[in-house]
Amino acid sequence: MSKEGTSKLPIMIPNEHALVIYKLLAEVNYKVGYASGQYNRSFMKKYIENLFYLKESIHSTRIEGTPVTFTDMVEERGEKNPSWERIEVLNYQEALRQGASSIKTGYPISTRLIKELHRTLMGNARGSNASGGEFRNIQNFIGPSNRIEDAVYIPIAANEIDEYMENLNFYMNGVPNSSFRKFNKTDGFVFDEECDPIIKAAVMHVQFESIHPFLDGNGRLGRILIALIAIKEDLVDVPVFFVSEELEKERARYYAMLNGVRGDNPDWYSWIKFFITACGRMADSLLSKLKAVEELASNGLKKCSLESEKNIWLYTFSDPYTTATRVAENLHLAPGTARKGLKALSDAGLLYTDETAIRNRKYRNYDLMRILD
Incomplete structure (x- = not known):
């Protein structure tokens, strides 16, 4: 596989693969919709919502290697001098709330919003504080060392970021644009800007990670964008569509799937299937937790x-x-x-x-x- 190569959206996959995806998607969409409905009707919704925000923030931050636990964050709530690990989680939580609020009030998922969320994410945390909210102006790379020769993937050049992000913004907001790739649709199935919200979230996430527009924080911000797409597309409420816990459980596979979509022969089929399956497990997990929480609360009230x-x-x-x-x-x-x-x-x-x-x-x-x- 080439270390380089990111095409603009939309994407196309073979027709036989699309059939498999849509069969799986029908089942998972039902699960997610049912979980969302149960959550919205739960008498415990207003009490546990903040903890779901916190859990998403912890799991997404841990994917990046930050050693923090749910118990740590709950136990140390309100500390005046939080550690850098806690700062990263709290920043994520604030960026998530900030983004959700903007989308719910009708704002599009724009470059401006993405930069604002990145600034929040990087505030007073480790990493490139000075570049918070600004796209990189140098070449970066993803790899096991600080040598570009060892890179697993080399993102697009800095001078191409604006045009790639514009293409992604139009795609995320469901707006047709001249930057979209043209396909001969007889060769396969195109997932365009009007595709199913879960598929759009899967495609968007990979594309953002492949563009890698910031020097640091791309992974965390890319997972926040998954939740924001779910809100914008009226798929679910935010606390229901937090998939980072499932991605963290299979962190090595998650990274492998992301890398598999890059290069000259991107394997979109495997990634989209993996993402849809993770969403299904997320919905199952939410229902299980919600039922247990309601039972605990009811028994305690007695x-x-x-x-x-x-x-x-x-x-x-x-x-x-x-x-x-x-x-x-x-x-x-x-x-x-x-x-x-x-x-x-x-x-x-x-x-x-x-x-x-x-x-x-x-x-x-x-x-x-x-x-x-």
Whole structure:
């Protein structure tokens, strides 16, 4: 395979491969739609949404080799001097929210938005802080060392980034453009700018990674764009379409599939099949987690005597390692009421606390963490 070579969109695959993809896609679209519906109807939606944002941020950041866990992020919430690992996760979370908000208010997925999200992603983190929000102006490469001779893939030259990104922007937003490649459609099936949202997300993600427009942060930003495409195409709400956990589970294959689409003979079929399958597993995982969370919440509510205890119990689903101070502030309770309620939940076996701690005692919803982690 050539180390270089990225064609402009759209793409074409053999007709027999398209048939296989559409058969698989029908099943996965049903799963994703069902999962989205169940999530939107769940009485726990508003409590767990932030944790789904956090999980996506952690898994996507970990794909890049950042050593951070879900437990770390929950346990160390609110620290005044976070480590660089936590900063990267928090930046991702903020960029994800920023992008989702922009798309939901009608903004297109544009170069301007992409640069703004990159600036957020790179703020105060390791890497090329000075280039946050700016396309690279030098040649970069992907490989195991800092020698271009060892490169697995060499992206397009810096002076071509603008035209390739323009082509990608038109594709993502479903707008026909003169930059689109022309195919003889008798030779295969074209996935153009009007293709199914899941396929569009798969194609877009690879194309963005292949263009590699920034010096750092391309992988993370490319996975944020997957979620934004899902919102723009009205496929699902953001918390339902977070696929990074599934990609991280098969990280080596994920990277291999990305590389397989590059070069003179791109294997789009294998990548799209891999991506659709990952989306199906994501939907299955979401449904399983959602059912377990609802069951845990309902069983806990039965053990609560007072309305304040019920409210505190549900609050711990958004803040699983909490304190009386945070409960009092967020639920507008008197500090004594918060402490009393947390103690009741601990006595009922719903939360765990270290009874020997005198100050800043934490109350942990371990059952929830076991479901989500």
